[in-house]
Amino acid sequence: MFAAFALACSLSAVACASDDSPDNGTIGTLDSGGLDASNVGGHVGNDSGIGDDGAVGLDGGAGIDAGNIGPGATSWIVGNWVYDTDGEYIGSLTVVDNLAESGTVNLAGAQDFGTDITYSSPGKGVVFVGRKDQPSLQRWAVNASGKLALTGELGLGAYGITTTLGRSLPVIQFIAEDKAYFIDIENFQIIVFNPSATPMTIYTDKTFPITGLDVEAVTDGVGTLLRDGDRVLVAGRYWDEDDTATPLVKVAIIDVKTNAVKYAEDKRCANIGSAVVDNEGNTYFGSHPALGVWNTAGLNDAQSPPACIVRIKKGEDAFDASYFVNLQQLSNGGTVGTLMQGVDGHAYVMQYAGADAISAANWKTVMYGASWDVYLLKLADAANTYAKVDGVPKAPGYNSAFTTTVGHEQVTYLIIPVDELAGGTYYDVRNPNAPKKALTFPGYPGNAIPVQ
Numbered sequence: 001m002f003a004a005f006a007l008a009c010s011l012s013a014v015a016c017a018s019d020d021s022p023d024n025g026t027i028g029t030l031d032s033g034g035l036d037a038s039n040v041g042g043h044v045g046n047d048s049g050i051g052d053d054g055a056v057g058l059d060g061g062a063g064i065d066a067g068n069i070g071p072g073a074t075s076w077i078v079g080n081w082v083y084d085t086d087g088e089y090i091g092s093l094t095v096v097d098n099l100a101e102s103g104t105v106n107l108a109g110a111q112d113f114g115t116d117i118t119y120s121s122p123g124k125g126v127v128f129v130g131r132k133d134q135p136s137l138q139r140w141a142v143n144a145s146g147k148l149a150l151t152g153e154l155g156l157g158a159y160g161i162t163t164t165l166g167r168s169l170p171v172i173q174f175i176a177e178d179k180a181y182f183i184d185i186e187n188f189q190i191i192v193f194n195p196s197a198t199p200m201t202i203y204t205d206k207t208f209p210i211t212g213l214d215v216e217a218v219t220d221g222v223g224t225l226l227r228d229g230d231r232v233l234v235a236g237r238y239w240d241e242d243d244t245a246t247p248l249v250k251v252a253i254i255d256v257k258t259n260a261v262k263y264a265e266d267k268r269c270a271n272i273g274s275a276v277v278d279n280e281g282n283t284y285f286g287s288h289p290a291l292g293v294w295n296t297a298g299l300n301d302a303q304s305p306p307a308c309i310v311r312i313k314k315g316e317d318a319f320d321a322s323y324f325v326n327l328q329q330l331s332n333g334g335t336v337g338t339l340m341q342g343v344d345g346h347a348y349v350m351q352y353a354g355a356d357a358i359s360a361a362n363w364k365t366v367m368y369g370a371s372w373d374v375y376l377l378k379l380a381d382a383a384n385t386y387a388k389v390d391g392v393p394k395a396p397g398y399n400s401a402f403t404t405t406v407g408h409e410q411v412t413y414l415i416i417p418v419d420e421l422a423g424g425t426y427y428d429v430r431n432p433n434a435p436k437k438a439l440t441f442p443g444y445p446g447n448a449i450p451v452q
Contacts, residue, residue: 072408077127077142079119079446080105083422089444091117093127095146096439099406099413099426099448103439111140111148118165120172121449122180122195126151128172130164130182137164137172137182139200142451154200159207160187169225173232175256179203183234185222188214190254210234210252212263218246223272228283230256233312235272235285244300245270245291249310253317266319269308274400276341278379281314286339289350289397292328293367296335296358307336309382325382331375340401342376343412346432348389350397351375367397370419374399376432392416392427392435401429402447413438415445 075097081089094110096103116132125142135157140148156164161184164171171183180195192206213236214220223237232254238246249266273288292307294300309325312318327336327349335352342348354371356362374392378385395416403412414435417424424445427435439445 073405073450073452074407075146075451076404076448077119077121077125077148077451078105078441078448079117080107080110080441080443081116081446082443089116090114091446093117093119093129093140093148095142095148095451096448099404099411099428099439101437101439105439105441107442109147116165116168118168118171119446119449120170120174122174122177123450123452125451127449128180128195130166130172132165133163135161135164137200139195152198152200154193154202156182156184156191156202159184159189159191161191162186167222169222170227171225173227173256181232181254181256183210183222183225183232185234190259192259206259208259208261210254210261212261213250213252215248215250218248219243223288224275224285226275226277226283228277228281228314232256233275233283235275237272237288239271240301242301245294245304247303247305249285249319251285251312253312262317264312264318266310268305268324269310270305273337274339276339276347276379276401278345282311282320282379283314284309284311284339284347284379286347286349287327287337289335289337289367289372290363292335292337293352293358293363293397295328296352297360297363299360299363309339309379311379330377330382330386336375338397338399340399340414341403341412342401342429342432344432345379346376347379348399348401348414348429349375349377350395350399351388352397353394368420370394370396370417372397374414374416374435387433389433389435391437396421400447404448405450405452413448415447417444 075095077093078096079091079093081091084090092110092112096105113131118130119127121127127140129138137154139152141151143149166185173181177196178194180193182191188211189209192203194201218238220236220238223235225234234252236250238248240246247267247270249269249272251264253262271288271291272285275283275285277283286309287307295304306326306328308327311320311323313320331351336349338350340348350372353373358366372395374389376387376389400415403410412429413426414429415424416427421444423441425440426438428438429435
């Protein structure tokens with residue numbers, strides 16, 4: 001159980017706190033390659049090296065013009081995590097040529113990093129890697145033999161940075177060919193650097209703070225972040241000194257053209273752990289599964305909100321006061337969390353379906369055990385569309401989704417882990433109601449980045 005907990009905290013979509021807090025079960029991030037199961041993936045920019053929303057606005061979809069000549073994306077960089085003998089996650093990257101169920105993940109030629117990692121890409125077969133307990137970013141590229149080769153390293157220790165893992169969130173964001181962000185969630189600052197230069201360089205006069213997310217009198221951290229065209233939205237998570245959820249959602253909205261920062265705040269929800277977008281580009285923030293679990297177990301105090309979804313509309317700088325989804329009410333009193341990207345305005349969540357009642361004694365086991373069902377909802381009409389999805393096995397409460405390019409088509413996949421997060425499988429959700437089983441991994445899977 002503790003090994004699974006260590007894995008989840010290392011992945012990237014949900015942040016972790018102390019072993020006793022409701023945050024200690026965080027996994028990979030929406031398109032980041034980290035192992036926070038709610039954030040797992042690999043983040044991508046388009047073929048010009050400039051991140052954009054892609055078809056679903058996820059951290060820079062690997063956008064390819066459908067009119068391009070050629071087969072499009074036919075191979076992908078993928079992440080895979082396994083436990084070491086101490087129960088810690090070890091991340092590796094390799095190249096695969098088939099994301100379907102018939103595909104295989106061959107680790108014989110994988111690049112093993114010896115520690116937990118997160119990864120993001122500007123495209124063109126280049127991938128940047130952040131590592132646990134390492135104050136530098138590495139740049140790798142797929143060579144002619146299909147293997148990854150190190151092409152550069154950027155030290156960040158002078159800025160007080162001790163790790164570039166970023167809880168496996170997409171903390172490396174590509175703005176232009178000569179501009180990228182490293183979002184330092186330890187120190188609430190943005191390091192601006194040139195990702196294509198050799199050697200890579202930091203724009204020392206352009207580094208700027210996001211300390212508005214650092215709230216006094218509560219414990220804070222970053223729960224998730226997401227790219228929205230010319231903006232990056234970084235969401236904070238907050239809990240009291242007794243580890244109960246604080247009714248607060250705060251988002252730093254960064255204009256990537258000017259580096260200006262605005263803040264949006266909402267006190268109807270809490271413990272944000274993931275974010276998705278709809279067809280109109282509106283961003284939705286959902287609660288970490290620990291909020292629902294702790295509420296059900298009676299571990300949160302009376303001020304704790306229910307598990308919930310809130311929204312910031314496309315281009316706006318404040319939360320939409322007219323939109324609020326109470327996930328406990330929506331599920332008729334169920335325990336729900338982990339908002340995951342779908343297609344055509346849909347999203348997925350996980351709902352606990354185990355036989356054991358959730359209690360203070362078993363809440364960690366509950367979150368990591370394969371006893372949760374996948375549910376689908378339409379973001380604009382959750383009350384009338386919430387339904388269980390068949391054809392997907394029960395899984396832990398920590399999951400994620402990502403969008404990549406297959407051929408010339410944008411395809412969204414759910415990542416469904418096995419018990420204790422020891423492995424997992426992609427599920428193609430082009431048909432939202434009937435996910436199709438795809439590639440299975442020997443360890444915990446990360447997102448697939450097209451090699452272009």
